[in-house]
Amino acid sequence: MDPKALGYLAAGIGAGLTVIGAGVGIGRLAAAAMEASGRQPEVAGQVRTSMIIAAALIEGATFFALAICIVLATK
Amino acid sequence: MSVLPTFVAHATLEPTADSASVFADTLRVGAEQGVAHPGTDTFGELLHHVQDAHELETPFGILELPHFAPIRLAGLTLDMSVTKHVVFVWLAAVILCLVAAIVARRNARTLVPKGFGNLFELFVVFMRDDVVLPNMGPAGLRYFPYILTTFFFILVMNLLGILPWGASATGNVSVTAGLAIIAFVMIQTSAIRAQGLGHYLAHLTGGAPVWLWPIMVPIEILGLFTKPFALCMRLFANMLGGHIVLVSLIGLIFLFKSYIIAIAPALMVIGINFLELFVAFLQAYIFVVLTSLFMGIGIQAGDSSHGHAQTNGETNHA
Numbered sequence: 001m002d003p004k005a006l007g008y009l010a011a012g013i014g015a016g017l018t019v020i021g022a023g024v025g026i027g028r029l030a031a032a033a034m035e036a037s038g039r040q041p042e043v044a045g046q047v048r049t050s051m052i053i054a055a056a057l058i059e060g061a062t063f064f065a066l067a068i069c070i071v072l073a074t075k
Numbered sequence: 076m077s078v079l080p081t082f083v084a085h086a087t088l089e090p091t092a093d094s095a096s097v098f099a100d101t102l103r104v105g106a107e108q109g110v111a112h113p114g115t116d117t118f119g120e121l122l123h124h125v126q127d128a129h130e131l132e133t134p135f136g137i138l139e140l141p142h143f144a145p146i147r148l149a150g151l152t153l154d155m156s157v158t159k160h161v162v163f164v165w166l167a168a169v170i171l172c173l174v175a176a177i178v179a180r181r182n183a184r185t186l187v188p189k190g191f192g193n194l195f196e197l198f199v200v201f202m203r204d205d206v207v208l209p210n211m212g213p214a215g216l217r218y219f220p221y222i223l224t225t226f227f228f229i230l231v232m233n234l235l236g237i238l239p240w241g242a243s244a245t246g247n248v249s250v251t252a253g254l255a256i257i258a259f260v261m262i263q264t265s266a267i268r269a270q271g272l273g274h275y276l277a278h279l280t281g282g283a284p285v286w287l288w289p290i291m292v293p294i295e296i297l298g299l300f301t302k303p304f305a306l307c308m309r310l311f312a313n314m315l316g317g318h319i320v321l322v323s324l325i326g327l328i329f330l331f332k333s334y335i336i337a338i339a340p341a342l343m344v345i346g347i348n349f350l351e352l353f354v355a356f357l358q359a360y361i362f363v364v365l366t367s368l369f370m371g372i373g374i375q376a377g378d379s380s381h382g383h384a385q386t387n388g389e390t391n392h393a
Binding site for chain 2: 049052053056057059060061063064066067
């Protein structure tokens with residue numbers, strides 16, 4: 001197979017896997033946050049803030065992987 | 076987004092030789108053959124409209140920006156030419172200075188501000204009560220002006236990207252790297268100021284026994300750099316990602332070459348634009364929340380002798 005084609009293939013598969021990971025991670029995070037604010041609605045604001053921070057950290061790791069995919073697709 | 080007017084201007088839906096239809100042709104060729112056309116870079120073409128450029132798209136045509144000869148400095152070649160994103164960084168700074176000065180003067184006259192002044196005060200109070208105080212404590216109020224400036228600067232740069240003919244400078248990795256370097260300096264200086272240099276260096280060992288230092292010290296030093304690096308990449312990738320989604324959706328119109336099909340991508344683009352509006356606020360907020368969180372770790376470690384447990388978790392924040 002052409003090395004360039006392999007590069008595109010790797011970028012596509014990599015981007016897909018990355019999004020699966022991020023989706024599962026942020027989904028679990030959101031589920032836990034919903035449950036927590038359902039149990040204790042009075043701390044819902046604090047739970048939301050820490051949820052957004054944690055989601056941003058997951059997202060950061062996701063973007064590292066996506067940046068590698070973009071490099072693979074443009075090389 | 077910035078690409079929209081360009082495409083509308085060229086939207087003849089017929090093959091012509093200009094740059095927009097070259098992009099469309101590249102996409103079509105890519106779709107027909109299932110692979111990228113040899114000799115053309117599909118993804119590169121797609122990225123072209125969100126990248127930095129030496130020209131400015133205005134309602135009155137394309138404005139060429141001045142080129143300066145590269146400066147050679149100690150083996151480095153520095154191209155100091157003014158580019159599109161540089162113009163938008165300056166524009167954001169000017170807008171922010173004007174708006175902040177006008178609002179501050181107007182708000183100083185009344186106890187209860189009205190209208191836009193009230194909105195501005197809402198943001199300022201939110202930043203103080205929900206970002207700086209919970210993360211940094213009262214000692215962090217010294218750094219409140221930095222946090223506030225960063226927030227509004229990033230917000231204005233993000234929002235400029237949503238305007239027609241606009242470009243978001245935060246979609247350029249150099250701009251976000253600059254912001255991250257400032258954040259890095261602020262995080263380290265606030266930590267050194269609060270803890271003292273000796274205590275700060277002691278924290279780099281992570282409280283581990285001496286024989287673990289060869290492992291701990293490099294990891295802790297790496298941890299210092301990963302935090303601003305993550306800040307830089309997060310803001311850059313979020314803003315660029317939104318632009319690429321918009322370009323791809325508009326590209327669908329040129330792929331199908333049909334007015335009927337064009338309705339669906341147009342509706343999708345409107346939806347994504349609202350999402351981008353939300354992301355513009357969210358990313359500015361995330362940047363300052365994480366910066367104040369990282370600064371708070373250093374500041375509060377200086378407040379009490381029990382700060383070591385907190386700093387052990389520091390490297391996990393990347």
